[in-house]
Amino acid sequence: MAKKPQLAIDTRPWRDPAAKPFVRIRNVTKKFGDVYAVSDVSLDIFKSELFCLLGGSGSGKSTLLRMLAGFEQPTSGTIEIDGQDMTEVAPYNRPVNMMFQSYALFPHMNVEQNIAYGLKRDQLPAGEIHDRVAELLSLVKLQDYGKRRPHQLSGGQRQRVALARALAKRPKLLLLDEPLGALDKKLREETQFELVKIQETLGVTFIVVTHDQEEAMSLATRIGVMNYGEIAMIGEPTDIYEFPNSKFVAGFIGSVNMVEGVVTEDEPGHVRIRSAELGCDIYVGHGVDCAPDQILWWAIRPEKIALSRDKPESTEGANVTQGIVEEIGYLGDMSVYQVRLESGKHLRVTQTNTIRGNPDAITWDEQVYLQWGDNAGSVLTV
C-alpha cells in the first residue's frame, strides 16, 4: 500500500542535495498568547511528495497546516510555495487547497455545487466548470451522486466529495487535515489506497496531517514527526521506524523496548554498552557518536528479538540474556510475549505464528533466552 519502492534518485529528491524544494518552511514560529504552538520549524517538501505530519494532539501539526493554507499567520519565519513568498498572500489567493477534517461541505449546496464552488470563484466558463465537475465526480466514483446534498451521503462519500472539491482548482499543493479520521477502520484502509492512487495519478503534492502512525507509515513518502511544536524527526517511513533519532520518536511509532546503559567500549567500528537492566552487554556493530562511560539508551523493536529455550551462541559475549515468560498475548498472526528479566525489567517480544496450532510453542512461566543481532537496536542519546 505504500509508495512503490522506486530506487532512482530522481524519485526521491530529498536525497539529492541539489534538488529545489517545492514548499520551503523556514524557521516558522507561531505563538498563541504565551504558548508556542509551532516553534522554529524548518522543513522542505518536494514536488509530488506525499508528506505526512504526524503527531499527537497539541503537537502543532494542524497549526502548521493552517499556516500553509493561510488561515494563520506565522509569528515569525517564512513560508514559500513554488518559489513564491506566501506571507502576505490571503488564503483565497494561494495556489493551495485544503481538505478539512470535518470535510466542511457546504450543507446548502449539492455535491456538484460544492465541487464547482472554487471553479466559479475563478470565473471559468460554465461549460468548462461542468466538464471539470463531471471529471472529478468520476475520479472519486460519485458520478450518480451529483445532485445529492451532503447530508444524504455516507461518511465515505462525503470524504470523497471533499477530496474532489479540494482538487477541483488543480492546486499545486493539497493540504489534508486528518483525511481519514472520520471513517471506520475498514473503510479507512480502502480509502487510504484510493488516496495514494489519486495522488500518484495527478502528481499533486500532498501534505497530510494525521495522528495515526499506521496511516502515516502506509501513505507517506516521508514523515515529519512533531512534538510540542517542534519537528522531532523527518524521514522516510522505514527511517522513522528502524532508525529513530530520539527516545520520543522511537516510543511514538510502534512499540519499543527501551533500556538504559553505559558505554564501555567506544570504537569506530563498534560500541559496547553495559546494561544492568538487561543483565548483559549490548554489542552494536557500528560506530556511534558517544563517549566512554556515557549513559545512553538503547531501543529495540519487539520483533527484532528472538526467543529460544536453548542458549544461543552469543556474539562477542553479548546480545543474549534470559528471563521468564510472564504473559502471552495471542493475536492470531503473531503472539506477544512479556518476558521478565532478572533485573525485574520486562521486555516485549513478538513471534510470528508460522506453525498452525504449534503444540511446542513457548508457554507461561518458561525460562527463555532472548537474543538479537548486532544492528537490531538503535542507540539513542536524546
Next chain:
Amino acid sequence: MSSFDTEAPAPRRRRPWTVVERGLTAIGLSGKALVIAAPAIWLTVFFLVPLAVVFGISLTVKQFGRPPYTPLLTNEEGTVQLTLHLNNYIRLFTDGLYISAYLSSIRIALISTIIALCIGYPMAYAIARAPDQWRNILLMLVILPFWTSFLLRVYALTGFMRGNGVINQFLGLFGIEPLVMMQTDFAVYVGIVYSYLPFMILPLYTNLVKLDGALLEASADLGARPLRTFLSITLPLSMPGIIAGSMLVFIPAIGEFVIPSLLGGPSTLMIGRVLWDEFFANTNWPRASAVAVAMLVVVVIPIMLLQRAQDAVQDRERAK
C-alpha cells in the same frame, strides 16, 4: 488524467467584490470596521447617550414650560454656568414612597419568580420526559402564548379573575361566595407568573432534556428511591436551567408596568408604575429620571454584573 496539469494556473480576473474592498481600503476603511461601526454607532446614539441624558436631567428640577425642566447649562453674559440640583435624589431617600416601591418591586418579582419556578419545573420535566412525538407539540404549546400579545394575555386574566369573572361564576355553581382577586397583590403574582411562565419553562426544558437517563438509572441501581434521585441528581444538575429561567422571569418582572396597572390595586406599589406616574401624571421629568437612575444603580447594574459573572463561569466550564 492529463487535464490535471498542475503547471497551468487557473485564470484570475478582478471580481466586483475585490473592487469594493479595494475602494474601501483606499479611503481608510476596512469592511471589518464598517461591520463594527454600524451597530456600535446606533447603540451609542440611541442607547448609551439617552442614559447619559437621563442622568443629566435627573440633576435638574421641574419647571413649567417646554421642556419642563430647568436647563443644566445657562449662558449669562458669556459665562457658562452649570446648575445641578440634588433635590430629586434627596426626595428618593426622604419620601417613603420611593423606597417602599423599590422594596415592594423586588418582593413581588421574587415571590412571582418562586411561584413560576414551582409551576414551571414540573412542566418542563414532564415535557422533557414525554415521548418524542409529544415533545414537540407540548413545546409548541408553551411557546405559542409567547408569540401572542402580552397585553392581550394580561387582559384575558382580568376577564378571568374579576368579580363576576369565569372563576367566580364557576365557584358560584357550588354556592361559594365570590372571591376578590382583582386589584390585589395576588392578581399581580398571577399576572407575572402567567405572562412569564414560558420563559421559565424553556431554559429548564433545554437543561432537563439533556439530562442523561443513565444517571437516573445508575442512581436507582445504587439504591436511591425516585425522590432521593430527584433531589441528589436531577435537581443539582438542572441548577443552570433554574438560574437562567429565574433570571428571565425576575428581570422583566421587576420593572413591570402593565401588570400592576391592570391587575394590581392602588396599594400595589411597583417602581415601574411610580416612574410612569411621575412622568405622565405629574409631568415631573427630572423626578422620573432620578427614579430611573436609582433603578439602574440598584437593580439593573447588579443584574448585569451577575449575568456576566455567570457567563464567565459557564465559559470556564465549557473550556474544561
Next chain:
Amino acid sequence: MRRGWFLPIAASLGFGFLYAPIVSLVVFSFNESSLVTVWSGFSTKWYGELLADPQMLGAAWLSVQVAFAAASIALVLGTLCAVALVRFRKFRGRTVLAGTASAPLVMPDVITGLALLLLFVAMEASLGWPAGRGLLTIIIAHSTFCTAYVVVVVQSRLSDLDLSLEEAAMDLGATPIRVFFDITLPIIAPALVSGWLLAFTLSLDDLVIASFVSGPGSSTLPMVIFSKVRLGVSPDVNALATIIIGIVAIGVLGATVLQLRARPKKAKA
C-alpha cells in the same frame, strides 16, 4: 425513568392555567352581550364593530408599519453586531459593544422609553431633528431594543456554525465578503427569519416604550388597547385578541409542521 402520576397531572394543570384565560377570551368574543363575562348567545357583532372602528384600524396599521421597519432595521444592525462579536474575536471596544448590545435585554421598558424620549426632546431642541414625535421616533426606539434580541438569536447560530465551512470557501478562492454572502448568510438564514419574527412580534407588542416616544395622533395598537382596557371591559378587544391569536396559532402551527417535515431529512446532517 419515572413514569409516575405526578408529572402528567402537574403538566396538565400548568397547561390549563396557560390556556384557560385565552380560551375564555376567545369564547366571549362571540358573546351577544356587551358583558364580557355573562354568556347570552352567539354573535359576531363585535368583529363587525372592530372592523368598523377607524381608530383601532389606524392604530393597527401604524403598529404593523412600525414593526416591519423596526424588525428590518434591527435585523441588519443585529446581524452585523453578531458577526462582529462572534467572528472578529479581538478589537478595541469589543467588551463595550457586547455589553451595550445585551443591556437592552435587562433594561426595564420604562427606563428605555423615558431615556429615548428625553434624547429625542434634547435632540429636537439642539439639532432640530427629529421634528416632533411619531412614526419615526417609535421606529428608532423599537429598532434599538429589538436589535438586542436579534443579536442573541443570530449570535447563538453563528457560534454554532462550523468555522471550517467559511475557511473552506476562502480556501477555494472566495473573498471574505463573498464568503459571507455565499456561505454564512444562507446557513444562518433560519436564525435571521426567527430573529426578524421575534423583533416584529416584540415591536407589535410594545406598549411602554411606544407610549413614551409617540406623539399626538400616533397611537400604536397596544396603546389603544391599553386605554380601552383600562376603562373597563370591551368585547371588541376580545374580538381583536381572537383574531391575533388565530393568526399566531396558524403561523406557529405552520412553522412547526414545516420544521417537523424538514427534520427526517436533516437527521443525518
